Amino acid sequence: MNARTSSRIAALGASALLFVAACGGQEESSGGDSLSGEVVTDGSSTVGPLTTVAGEFFKEEQSGVNVSVATSGTGGGFEKFCQGSTDISNASRPIDEEEAAICKKEGVEYVELRVATDALTVVTSSENDFVDCLTTEELNTIWAPEAEGKITTWSQVNPEFPDEPLELYGPGTDSGTFDYFTDEINGEEGASRSDYNASEDDNVLVQGVSGSPNALGYFGYTYYEENSDSLKAITIDSGDGCVAPSAETAADGTYTPLARPLFIYVSTKAYADEPQVAGFVDFYVENNAKIAEAAQYIPLNDDQSSELEEAAGALESAS
Amino acid sequence: MSSTIATEGSSSQTTPQGVDPDSYNKDPAGFLRQRRGRYGERVAMVALVGSAGLSVLVTIGIFFALLVPSLEFLREISIREFLTGDRWAPTFADASFGVLPLVTGTMWTTVIGLLIAIPFGLGAAIYLAEYAPERVRRFLKPVLEVLAGIPSVVYGYFALYFVAPTVLNDLLSVEVGTFSVLAAGLVLGIMIIPTVASLSEDAMSAVPQSLRQASFALGANRMRTTLRVVFPAAVSGITASIVLAASRAVGETMIVALAAGTQAQVVSSPTEPGQTMTGFIAQTATGESSPGSLTYNTLFAVGLLLFVVTLLMNVVAGSIVRRIREVY
Amino acid sequence: MASLGAIATAPLKAKREGDKSAKSIVFMGVLWFTIFFSVLCLGTLLVNAFFDGWTRLDGNLITRYSSTVLPETAGARAAILGSALVIVMTAVLAIPLGVAAGVYLEEFADPRRWYNKIIEVNLTNLAAVPAIVYGMLTAGVALSIGLPRRVVLAGAIALALLILPVIIITTREAMRAVPREIREGSLALGATPLQTVWRQTLPSAVPGIATGSIIALSRALGEAAPLLLLGGLVFVSYDPNGLFSGYTVLPIQIYDWVKEPQLAFQQVASAAIILMLGLLLLMNAVAIVIRNRYQKRW
Numbered sequence: 001m002n003a004r005t006s007s008r009i010a011a012l013g014a015s016a017l018l019f020v021a022a023c024g025g026q027e028e029s030s031g032g033d034s035l036s037g038e039v040v041t042d043g044s045s046t047v048g049p050l051t052t053v054a055g056e057f058f059k060e061e062q063s064g065v066n067v068s069v070a071t072s073g074t075g076g077g078f079e080k081f082c083q084g085s086t087d088i089s090n091a092s093r094p095i096d097e098e099e100a101a102i103c104k105k106e107g108v109e110y111v112e113l114r115v116a117t118d119a120l121t122v123v124t125s126s127e128n129d130f131v132d133c134l135t136t137e138e139l140n141t142i143w144a145p146e147a148e149g150k151i152t153t154w155s156q157v158n159p160e161f162p163d164e165p166l167e168l169y170g171p172g173t174d175s176g177t178f179d180y181f182t183d184e185i186n187g188e189e190g191a192s193r194s195d196y197n198a199s200e201d202d203n204v205l206v207q208g209v210s211g212s213p214n215a216l217g218y219f220g221y222t223y224y225e226e227n228s229d230s231l232k233a234i235t236i237d238s239g240d241g242c243v244a245p246s247a248e249t250a251a252d253g254t255y256t257p258l259a260r261p262l263f264i265y266v267s268t269k270a271y272a273d274e275p276q277v278a279g280f281v282d283f284y285v286e287n288n289a290k291i292a293e294a295a296q297y298i299p300l301n302d303d304q305s306s307e308l309e310e311a312a313g314a315l316e317s318a319s
Numbered sequence: 320m321s322s323t324i325a326t327e328g329s330s331s332q333t334t335p336q337g338v339d340p341d342s343y344n345k346d347p348a349g350f351l352r353q354r355r356g357r358y359g360e361r362v363a364m365v366a367l368v369g370s371a372g373l374s375v376l377v378t379i380g381i382f383f384a385l386l387v388p389s390l391e392f393l394r395e396i397s398i399r400e401f402l403t404g405d406r407w408a409p410t411f412a413d414a415s416f417g418v419l420p421l422v423t424g425t426m427w428t429t430v431i432g433l434l435i436a437i438p439f440g441l442g443a444a445i446y447l448a449e450y451a452p453e454r455v456r457r458f459l460k461p462v463l464e465v466l467a468g469i470p471s472v473v474y475g476y477f478a479l480y481f482v483a484p485t486v487l488n489d490l491l492s493v494e495v496g497t498f499s500v501l502a503a504g505l506v507l508g509i510m511i512i513p514t515v516a517s518l519s520e521d522a523m524s525a526v527p528q529s530l531r532q533a534s535f536a537l538g539a540n541r542m543r544t545t546l547r548v549v550f551p552a553a554v555s556g557i558t559a560s561i562v563l564a565a566s567r568a569v570g571e572t573m574i575v576a577l578a579a580g581t582q583a584q585v586v587s588s589p590t591e592p593g594q595t596m597t598g599f600i601a602q603t604a605t606g607e608s609s610p611g612s613l614t615y616n617t618l619f620a621v622g623l624l625l626f627v628v629t630l631l632m633n634v635v636a637g638s639i640v641r642r643i644r645e646v647y
Numbered sequence: 648m649a650s651l652g653a654i655a656t657a658p659l660k661a662k663r664e665g666d667k668s669a670k671s672i673v674f675m676g677v678l679w680f681t682i683f684f685s686v687l688c689l690g691t692l693l694v695n696a697f698f699d700g701w702t703r704l705d706g707n708l709i710t711r712y713s714s715t716v717l718p719e720t721a722g723a724r725a726a727i728l729g730s731a732l733v734i735v736m737t738a739v740l741a742i743p744l745g746v747a748a749g750v751y752l753e754e755f756a757d758p759r760r761w762y763n764k765i766i767e768v769n770l771t772n773l774a775a776v777p778a779i780v781y782g783m784l785t786a787g788v789a790l791s792i793g794l795p796r797r798v799v800l801a802g803a804i805a806l807a808l809l810i811l812p813v814i815i816i817t818t819r820e821a822m823r824a825v826p827r828e829i830r831e832g833s834l835a836l837g838a839t840p841l842q843t844v845w846r847q848t849l850p851s852a853v854p855g856i857a858t859g860s861i862i863a864l865s866r867a868l869g870e871a872a873p874l875l876l877l878g879g880l881v882f883v884s885y886d887p888n889g890l891f892s893g894y895t896v897l898p899i900q901i902y903d904w905v906k907e908p909q910l911a912f913q914q915v916a917s918a919a920i921i922l923m924l925g926l927l928l929l930m931n932a933v934a935i936v937i938r939n940r941y942q943k944r945w
Contacts, residue, residue: 038893048882052882055884056714056884059884066883066884066885066893068883068893069882070878070882076609080609083609145412145413167496172410173411173412174410190411191412192411192412194406194408194411194413194415195582195584196582197498197581197582197592198582199581200602200605201605203906203907204581204906207479207497207498207906207908208498208580208592210497210908211483211497211498212496212497215496226909227908227909230908360841363841364755364841366747367747367748367750367751367755368751370743370745370747370748370751371747371748371751371752371756371766373744374748374766374769374770374811374812374815375766375769377773377784377808377811378769378772378773380784380787380788381776381780381781381783381784383787384783384787384788385780385783385784385787388787439681439684439685442678442682443681443682443685445678446678446679446682450675459682462685462686462689463685465689466685466688466689468865468869468927469692469869469924469927470868470869470871470898470923470927471869471871471872472869472871472898472899472901472902472905473692473696473901473920473923473924474692475902475905476901476916476917477692477695479905480695480699480913481691481692481695509685509688512685512688516685540668540671541671542668542670542671542674542675546674563775566775567775569777570776570777570778570779571777572779572872572875573871573872573898573902576902577902577905577906597777597779597872600779600783600876601872601875601876604782604875604876604878605875605878610790618783619783619787622779622780622783625777626777626780629775629776630772630776633772634772637768
């Protein structure tokens with residue numbers, strides 16, 4: 001190895017660096033049938049998989065478009081959305097006043113599209129043999145802020161349950177599921193005990209709940225559906241008997257109060273300026289039923305579908 | 320073998336370009352530094368010095384990158400609440416910022432890890448240093464090196480899908496849920512066995528043969544010699560290796576992120592789930608973290624605590640090592 | 648005197664009498680058990696990963712992207728390419744800087760000066776900083792200079808900073824192994840110190856530096872924590888294309904899959920683990936081959 005070889009290697013390294021740098025960046029095509037570029041989405045981990053599936057199907061048609069899906073939680077997603085960092089925000093609850101005000105201040109205009117329905121499911125492990133139905137009062141007993149540090153065994157919830165430790169799993173505070181659940185069950189959005197296994201990643205919750213017979217958790221219906229062999233869905237009694245979560249009960253309104261709409265919020269600017277975003281959103285709307293089925297979500301009924309098409313039309317005319 | 324410049328023969332013909340042999344012999348590095356010469360070489364020297372200075376810059380950078388958001392954090396949360404509070408719920412409506420739960424999580428996993436790593440690591444070290452025939456050595460050292468080189472994400476997978484369900488629940492009948500500090504701690508211990516083993520073995524090999532020979536001469540067998548002579552002589556190096564291994568355990572992220580759980584509570588029993596400082600950082604970082612927000616600053620405050628703790632441990636280990644170097 | 652000398656310098660073998668006592672045997676047994684435990688753990692880990700994942704060691708693993716709908720055919724293509732790109736960039740960043748710093752510290756720095764002492768101590772401490780802190784450092788720096796965090800370049804910077812101390816230490820040791828005669832001969836022939844380093848000392852130290860660098864890079868290949876900090880946990884289903892592209896790497900892809908509860912994901916995670924371990928083994932084997940074949944014996 002001499003100086004000539006050393007300098008050859010240095011030259012090789014430098015050219016490799018230049019080569020790599022030259023391939024930088026993504027480019028968008030202008031017009032034509034083939035689209036390319038990136039569609040940046042972030043937000044709810046409940047809606048995230050639906051958008052991911054939509055992105056995968058869309059890629060089969062338009063291989064040059066990359067749909068990236070991050071899951072910072074509904075709240076986190078809106079933060080980024082209102083800063084203009086994302087094109088689409090996945091949300092498992094509607095945008096609230098504060099967030100809407102921030103978006104307005106930053107000049108981000110959007111259209112709300114309801115893309116699916118969710119039957120928020122309370123689950124235990126399939127090995128759990130003592131609870132099948134919980135009333136909303138019992139749920140409140142378990143999850144209220146006052147329960148922190150005090151309600152630690154099942155028998156405290158209902159004397160008929162065994163005296164086993166209560167192992168709780170649930171979404172973190174950025175999650176729209178968290179917001180929705182606490183609003184409906186505890187009466188105030190964000191009001192919850194804090195001593196449980198909190199994670200924005202619902203898969204972690206599934207793992208946790210399925211691993212112990214004394215565990216209890218809640219998350220979107222699709223996560224229960226996909227893991228129904230290791231999980232048991234608890235039927236909810238809000239005064240009219242125990243109702244199990246399903247597409248039917250969510251659609252006809254008997255699964256209350258935990259049936260809820262799922263949204264994507266599309267930035268009108270992104271839709272107008274970036275053809276790949278427009279293409280993706282149009283695809284999402286048109287193939288909504290197929291996507292929901294493939295992802296094991298509860299699809300929209302006919303009325304809701306036509307509402308979706310109307311709302312999407314607003315996007316087109318705004319662009 | 321002499322490594323000085325010879326001064327035989329007539330000086331002006333054998334020494335090139337005014338090289339003064341005496342000045343080289345007295346101070347080789349200084350001599351090299353004087354002979355800088357050409358302009359291009361000055362530029363090259365600057366580049367070299369700059370690169371070395373970069374390492375200092377990195378440390379300063381770490382301090383600043385961690386310190387600035389932490390100071391922002393301390394503007395809102397008192398340092399007393401942070402360091403002594405026992406409720407960690409930074410994102411909830413009724414927020415608390417007491418870091419003790421995370422510290423207990425870290426302590427549990429580290430202690431359990433050390434309970435595994437110390438006996439097994441020392442055992443391996445003693446065997447390698449005192450007993451192992453060459454063939455076994457050639458087999459064993461690579462095994463330890465492979466153990467050391469396995470990425471921590473693989474260990475995390477091992478903890479979650481094998482140690483927790485099969486080893487703990489089935490084989491040992493210890494009832495743990497999916498997540499527990501026990502499962503994470505055990506696997507963490509396995510990961511740091513090589514650290515303890517290799518550093519302790521170095522320490523024991525550094526003990527001079529004369530001590531062993533003296534012990535044998537006095538009639539001790541090998542076990543006695545190892546335990547009563549070599550081990551005490553190497554104890555500082557062994558202690559340093561343990562402290563360093565503990566520091567690695569404290570800073571480890573992926574194993575605890577996958578297997579210890581996300582329940583930030585003051586852990587009172589190893590079968591409970593718990594969250595460590597690194598686990599909290601990993602969890603928060605993968606969620607929403609917009610710069611300037613309290614959550615972001617909290618993340619960096621915990622990061623600063625982590626950095627300070629591991630730095631202290633490394634400094635302690637380093638000073639122990641430096642003390643024993645003087646003895647021999 | 649001769650017999651005393653013979654006793655003193657006799658090879659240390661176990662004295663038959665003392666080492667057959669019950670306690671000694673138990674002690675040996677304990678030691679063997681500790682060895683056995685380490686080997687057992689390693690074996691179990693590898694066998695476990697293999698059994699879980701061998702069904703997924705198919706072409707799909709390399710050619711297809713990750714998928715939420717079809718975990719049975721999901722692949723790690725984005726992660727493999729991402730890892731390759733990131734490691735190349737890390738090498739480009741870390742090796743020149745590390746070697747330069749090592750050269751300075753070993754050849755030109757006066758160890759008695761205070762600033763050089765600080766650099767030395769600093770280096771040993773940096774080598775032991777947790778990996779995740781390097782991610783936080785890069786995140787903080789990226790933020791202040793406006794560099795986006797979720798891009799290949801930021802990840803490469805974080806990993807380069809992580810392995811920089813190791814490369815510096817490796818370079819120094821490799822250069823230390825080169826005998827003084829080489830340097831002196833070069834100086835005697837009229838070369839300047841820098842020419843000596845560049846043309847004589849450094850080339851002789853290259854095998855050692857290469858070995859150490861490859862091992863350091865293999866460590867960087869397996870790191871996930873710093874890249875997590877930089878936002879690497881986005882679902883990526885495309886090839887990275889450039890320094891400012893989104894990306895994912897093998898350990899993060901594995902982390903993602905391990906967290907999914909379905910069995911199919913557990914299988915593909917194990918398959919990816921086998922793949923990654925294979926790559927690491929390959930890198931380490933290359934490093935050892937370089938050391939054995941090219942290392943000069945002085």
